Amino acid sequence: MSEPRRVLVVVPAWNEEGSIASVLCEISHALPTADVLVVDDFSSDGTAAIARSAGVDVISNVFNLGVGGAMRVGFRYAADRDYDALVQIDADGQHDPAYAPGLLEALNSAPGPALVIGARFDSSEDFPVPRARRWAMRLLAAYLSRLTGCRLTDATSGYRAYNRDAIALFARTYPADYLSDTVESLIIASGAGARISQLSTVMRERAAGMPSQSRARALLYLSRVALMLFLQAIQPRSARRATRAARPAGPTPAFRRATPDQPTAEEKP
Amino acid sequence: MSGVHLTVLLSTGAAVAAVVELLRRRHIREKYAVVWLAVCLPMTVFAIDPNLFNRLAHAIGVINPPDLLTVLACLFLLVVCVYMSWELGRLDDRTRRLAEEVALLRRDVGSGH
Numbered sequence: 001m002s003e004p005r006r007v008l009v010v011v012p013a014w015n016e017e018g019s020i021a022s023v024l025c026e027i028s029h030a031l032p033t034a035d036v037l038v039v040d041d042f043s044s045d046g047t048a049a050i051a052r053s054a055g056v057d058v059i060s061n062v063f064n065l066g067v068g069g070a071m072r073v074g075f076r077y078a079a080d081r082d083y084d085a086l087v088q089i090d091a092d093g094q095h096d097p098a099y100a101p102g103l104l105e106a107l108n109s110a111p112g113p114a115l116v117i118g119a120r121f122d123s124s125e126d127f128p129v130p131r132a133r134r135w136a137m138r139l140l141a142a143y144l145s146r147l148t149g150c151r152l153t154d155a156t157s158g159y160r161a162y163n164r165d166a167i168a169l170f171a172r173t174y175p176a177d178y179l180s181d182t183v184e185s186l187i188i189a190s191g192a193g194a195r196i197s198q199l200s201t202v203m204r205e206r207a208a209g210m211p212s213q214s215r216a217r218a219l220l221y222l223s224r225v226a227l228m229l230f231l232q233a234i235q236p237r238s239a240r241r242a243t244r245a246a247r248p249a250g251p252t253p254a255f256r257r258a259t260p261d262q263p264t265a266e267e268k269p
Numbered sequence: 270m271s272g273v274h275l276t277v278l279l280s281t282g283a284a285v286a287a288v289v290e291l292l293r294r295r296h297i298r299e300k301y302a303v304v305w306l307a308v309c310l311p312m313t314v315f316a317i318d319p320n321l322f323n324r325l326a327h328a329i330g331v332i333n334p335p336d337l338l339t340v341l342a343c344l345f346l347l348v349v350c351v352y353m354s355w356e357l358g359r360l361d362d363r364t365r366r367l368a369e370e371v372a373l374l375r376r377d378v379g380s381g382h
Contacts, residue, residue, distance in 0.1 A: 039372075059376045062368050073369045080373070176365055 007034040007104060008083040010074030012067050012158075013091035014041040017050055020091050024054045027089065030097040031104075034087070037077055039070040047091070067158065068181035072174040075162075079171035086162045095159040099201045103161035106199050113166035113194035118201040119154035136222045143229065144186055148196040156182045159201065166194060180224050187232050278316035285309045308345065 009027050013020055020038070027036055036056040040048040042064040051058045059073055071088060078086045085104055089095045099118050106116040137156075144155045162170065169192050175184040189196060288305045291297040315322040326334035 057376070059372050061372045062375075065365060065368060069365055069369065073372050076369065076373060077376075176362075 006082070006084045007031060007087065008074075008078045008081070008085070009034050009036045009087045009089060009097075009100070010071065010078070011036065011038045011051075011089050011091050012041060012070035012074065013038050013043065013047050013051070014064065014067075014070075015043045015045050015047060016091040017043070017045040017047045019093040020047050021050050021054060023089065023091055023093055023097070024051065024056055026097040027100070030100050031087070035083075037074055038091070039073050041065055041067070041070045066176060066181070068174060068176040071181065072171070072176060075167055075171040075174055078167045083167065084164050086167050088158060088160045088162070090158050094203050094205065096201065096204055099159070099199065100161070103159075103199055106197055107161050107163045109163075110195070111165070113169050113189060113192055114163045115166050115189055115194060115196055116161045117152065117154065117157050117196070117198045118159035118161075119152065119157045119198045120201070120203050140183070140222075140225060144183070148186060148190045150196045150198060152186075152196075152198055154198075155186055157203075158182055159203075169194070177224075177228075180221070180228050183225050184228055184232075187229070191232075274316055274319055278313065281309050281312040281316050285313065304349075 009031060011020070011023065011027070016023075024036065024038070027034070038048070038051040038056055038058045040051065040058055040060045042061045048058050048060050059077065061070065061073065065073075074088070075086065085107060087100050087103060089097055089100065095118065103116045103118050107114055141152055141155055145152045166189065169189070170185065173188050173192075175181045175188065177184065186196065285306065288297070288302055288309065292299070292302045322338070323334045326337040329337075331337040
């Protein structure tokens, strides 16, 4: 099993100055030949400056786009530059870059989009969660496992590796909605016929920054995911076909319009 | 002409004037202006002659004419709100795509900070 040739590590970062330096250092040890791109999602702290001084490529968003928006920038960067594979690693330190080579290896070279999730074996194991939330997460995992045909225990994990066709797919379709991007991207991928697999990893405590574990937030998150699954279930066939059609073999052009609709409005000269 | 009718007449007149002025200064698109004018003009007519509205209401079987007005107003505003939500979502999506494009281009130009 040969490792893909050109690998891009995308690190979406928002106010992670406390952890970004060590994460970047670990990435360079784990994947010495890979290029690293930090997508600074309009941080108000020194995240971008620290990343730049670490010698990696940094793209700064002009306003906060959320993880989904930051990742879409990363996917488009990778698609434009014709990378063979992309690894997504969070900047908060909970993803151990030591697993990244394993994720890349699990991306075998068969054609078609593929992604590998670095997952906790049981996402409720490591930290205490309310019982209702645990059941909801199990239900979600069961549903997604059935949908994707792969046993998934941690669908919300943002530690992932994508092959070239998955990069091309997500450069166009990665969901930008608040919070639900990880789950929704799995649904999009399975709708596009992607091969989805999972690799067990051990997640760490966040090195710094604020965890999003509050009960209200978890509830909001789960209701969003439920609504999204419902919308996916009633999606018209034409939209599904559009996602499937977004599976080009070659590199994607740098400038692509999302929808070729009416010309933009008349401005006063 | 009672005070109520005078109030309605004045406010619809003011609304029409406001829409026309916005349109004249190109602060509002024609497609929106047309909608508001299409609402304001009948309102002006009914303000001038309230009996016309009462007869219309009775003709389609509404016993209390103000009920018809309320229902029509609610329906209209509902449609406007849903349309605005759709438009807002579309604009948000476009803004995001532009922001992504700008971030990528800014990096290429070499002033990425």
